[in-house]
Amino acid sequence: MDFNILMYFVFGVVAIAGGLILLFAKHPIKGAMGLLASMLALAGMYAILQAHSIAVFQVIIYAGAIMVLIIYFLMLLDIKSEDYLRSYAKLVWTAGPLLLLLGIFFIYKLYTVFQGPGVLKDMSTAISPAANPENFGGIKVFSKTLLTKYLFAFEFVSTLLFAAIVAVISIVQLDWKGRKND
Amino acid sequence: MINPLGDFIVGSGGIFTISVVLILFFIGVATFIFRRTLLHMLMGVELMLNAVNLSLIYFSRLHQNLDGQILSLMIFVVAACEVAVGIAIIVKLYKRTGTIGVETYTEERG
Numbered sequence: 001m002d003f004n005i006l007m008y009f010v011f012g013v014v015a016i017a018g019g020l021i022l023l024f025a026k027h028p029i030k031g032a033m034g035l036l037a038s039m040l041a042l043a044g045m046y047a048i049l050q051a052h053s054i055a056v057f058q059v060i061i062y063a064g065a066i067m068v069l070i071i072y073f074l075m076l077l078d079i080k081s082e083d084y085l086r087s088y089a090k091l092v093w094t095a096g097p098l099l100l101l102l103g104i105f106f107i108y109k110l111y112t113v114f115q116g117p118g119v120l121k122d123m124s125t126a127i128s129p130a131a132n133p134e135n136f137g138g139i140k141v142f143s144k145t146l147l148t149k150y151l152f153a154f155e156f157v158s159t160l161l162f163a164a165i166v167a168v169i170s171i172v173q174l175d176w177k178g179r180k181n182d
Numbered sequence: 183m184i185n186p187l188g189d190f191i192v193g194s195g196g197i198f199t200i201s202v203v204l205i206l207f208f209i210g211v212a213t214f215i216f217r218r219t220l221l222h223m224l225m226g227v228e229l230m231l232n233a234v235n236l237s238l239i240y241f242s243r244l245h246q247n248l249d250g251q252i253l254s255l256m257i258f259v260v261a262a263c264e265v266a267v268g269i270a271i272i273v274k275l276y277k278r279t280g281t282i283g284v285e286t287y288t289e290e291r292g
Contacts, residue, residue, distance in 0.1 A: 004187045008195065012202040015236075019209035019229055028221055035225050038206070042232055045199075048187070049243040051251050054235075061258050066228065066265050073269050074221060077276050092216045099215075103208040107201055114197045137243070137251060145248045146255070153252070157259045164263035171270045 008048050014041035028079065032071050039063045050137040199240045206233035220272050220282045224265065231261050 014037060021034025039062045047055040146154055206229060213226030235254040242250025276282055 002187055002190070005190045005195070008190075009198070012198060015202060016205050016209070019206050019213075022222075022225055022229060023209050023213050023217070028219060031222060031225060035229060038229065039232060042236055045202075045236060046239050049239050051239045051243065051254075054239060054251050054254055057255065057258060058235075061262065062228075062232070066262060069265060069269060070221065070225065070228075073273065077221075077273070077282065079219070079282060095215060096212070099208060099212055103204060106204050110200055110204070111197060114200075136246060137248070142248065142251060146252055150252050153256060157256050160263055161259060164266055168266050168270045171267070171274060 004048050008045060011041040011044040011048070014038070015045070028074050029071065032067065032074060036063055036067050036071075039067065052137050053139045053142045054137070196240075196244070200237065203233045203237040203240075206230075206236070218283055218285055220268075220275070220284060223284070224268050224272070227264070228261060231257055 016038075018034040018036070018038030018041065022031040022038070025031045025034060039058060043055045043058040043063070046052075046058060210226045210229035210233060213229065214223050217223065217226065235257055238250040238254045238257075242248065242254075272282060275287070279286065
């Protein structure tokens with residue numbers, strides 16, 4: 001078996017295990033560590049799927065910035081133990097099996113679609129795996145596409161970022177009666 | 183030219199990848215619904231966004247088309263905004279009530 005394919009399976013299993021740790025771990029810090037492991041494994045999967053720049057962004061932005069922010073605030077807030085003593089809602093025994101059934105149903109439908117007549121064959125004739133340029137997803141091609149074809153979306157999303165900064169500052173500055181904090 | 187990784191991605195890797203995407207997404211949904219802490223709910227949303235990103239990047243590789251990667255970069259930015267605003271709101275709520283358990287927020291109950 002090819003080493004990349006083996007690592008792809010390993011990363012997928014690690015991602016799912018990290019998600020399960022997030023769901024089941026009692027302490028929030030352990031859950032955050034599970035989410036972090038899941039994100040790093042997903043970065044590995046992106047790299048194997050030739051999305052090299054997205055893999056780097058995943059490590060820098062998600063694992064480096066967002067998760068550090070979440071863990072920082074978990075430690076800052078000093079959450080009392082009664083918040084997670086009864087950590088699951090009451091509806092877990094009714095909604096949990098329903099959610100599980102829904103997930104199994106989706107995967108089963110997907111399996112039947114993928115096993116259906118000619119789906120995989122159509123895919124593999126439409127996309128030849130040999131036509132696989134070395135620089136697909138590299139930073140040069142990626143940034144050229146981002147700054148020419150998607151320039152408007154790029155600028156628009158920077159406006160969204162600016163609006164979020166303004167929103168955060170105004171949320172933090174005002175107190176509950178709408179007066180300015182100092 | 184033998185390209186085992188390309189064959190794998192076009193062939194049997196598809197069902198594995200989409201299974202991982204669905205399982206991660208449903209774990210995120212379950213975390214959002216069942217865990218009763220605001221930061222846990224925020225992390226569940228992050229996990230759902232990550233699962234969607236994986237499917238975008240898989241299909242982008244499958245069709246040799248960069249649009250999916252660009253869209254996943256946009257999702258990164260949206261997730262960063264969401265976490266910044268969400269954590270600001272959580273800190274304000276914590277300063278007001280002294281807890282981040284959602285079942286204690288009963289002021290808005292009609």
